[in-house]
Amino acid sequence: MSDKKQHKPNSKERILQTAISLFASKGFAETGMRELAAEAEVNLSMVNYFFGSKKGLLKEILDGFLSQYLAIARENLAGKGDLQSRLKRFIAASVNYFEAERNSLIITISELPHDDPEIVEHKAAWAGQMVEIVNRELCKPHTAETGQYIPPTCLAPMLTSLMASRFLFGPLMEEVKAGSSKAVSTEDYTKMLVGILLQGITGADIKSGERNI
């Protein structure tokens, strides 16, 4: 099981993982192809060989993340259960996924508003499907239940932003207060989000968690 210096094992996957790591920490534009190739221990040309271009590599990262996020929404927002329990399922699954793929999450969110037509088009396609699901499984049932209406183009970004805040601001908060990322566990963070969304901040209790003033 010693993966030493045989430069054989799949270079494509190594490039992809290195890119996810570098794009998340340095940013897409700030990461050079030569730096990426060196870090992934491949020749410079291999990136364009496997992914066509630097932007093609980014699109593959975005597609990989968004397709799974969309699948999670489909699986958990639809199906049995009332609105509350389905929303709870969705939040728990999403937070776990964000935790596991936090670098891809950072890339996807951070690179959001930039107006490269090629990239925006790709993301709009995924976002459109997400909006559709949120409208069908959350907004409409919510309206039927309470008479209130929240447009999916408003609710979907709110949910995603809220769930992602821990991971987007994590590195910065760690700079502000070392260990702050570990102060709240993933489970408690999930409970907190569910509590807030269902009952407001008065419902956002967490059981464990240091009472650091």
Place this chain on the structure above:
Amino acid sequence: MSDKKQHKPNSKERILQTAISLFASKGFAETGMRELAAEAEVNLSMVNYFFGSKKGLLKEILDGFLSQYLAIARENLAGKGDLQSRLKRFIAASVNYFEAERNSLIITISELPHDDPEIVEHKAAWAGQMVEIVNRELCKPHTAETGQYIPPTCLAPMLTSLMASRFLFGPLMEEVKAGSSKAVSTEDYTKMLVGILLQGITGADIKSGERNI
């Protein structure tokens, strides 16, 4: 009042405003100095003359936005009123500010996780003060009132992300569904946020707003 081709009026402010616009729509790294200078109708050298460097220009943008955001937090989270009414005040003021300075908001949030030490340091200084305020004016009173505890390093990012979601995802949602940005007014968006944070999604009603399925 005809500001025609007298190339005299303050070039520094023109550079700053052009940079805010371009950085928000294209991204910091993707915006070139020559493009910026051309758009601002100044000579290429003027940017470095006034701001020292491209990064210096970014820091000035970040400082301008974050100092005002922090001032809003200080003014509205502290002072008279219970936790609910102070939070309500803060949200209303923040959303209005985000609306007015949405480009600076996008720059500040989007450029968040990138690990340039010079930039991260600056932002951590502002974030630290914000965390302090949120802890003193929100977290501690909330604990005293309900016995529950939410760390400020968790709550501050959540609040900011939630309030900013409309503006961060706005361009993308507009691509998904034209006119979606106008479907909910700023006042209704504020009410929605207050409702969710105080009572959960069941409290997030908006009065006006088209019922488009």
Place this chain on the structure above:
DNA sequence: TACTTGTTCAAACGTTCGTTTAACTTTATG
């Protein structure tokens, strides 16, 4: 008028960028 200070300018600095080429090696197929 001379001098200073704050701006503006064209031109060039050296570096790095993403991409491409063509030759070479390895692996798989018949």
Place this chain on the structure above:
DNA sequence: CATAAAGTTAAACGAACGTTTGAACAAGTA
């Protein structure tokens, strides 16, 4: 074994990058 396909390499391409330079111009002061 022969042949093609897939993978890998070093080297170079032109373009664009952020920054610097040194001179010119404008305005106010002594």
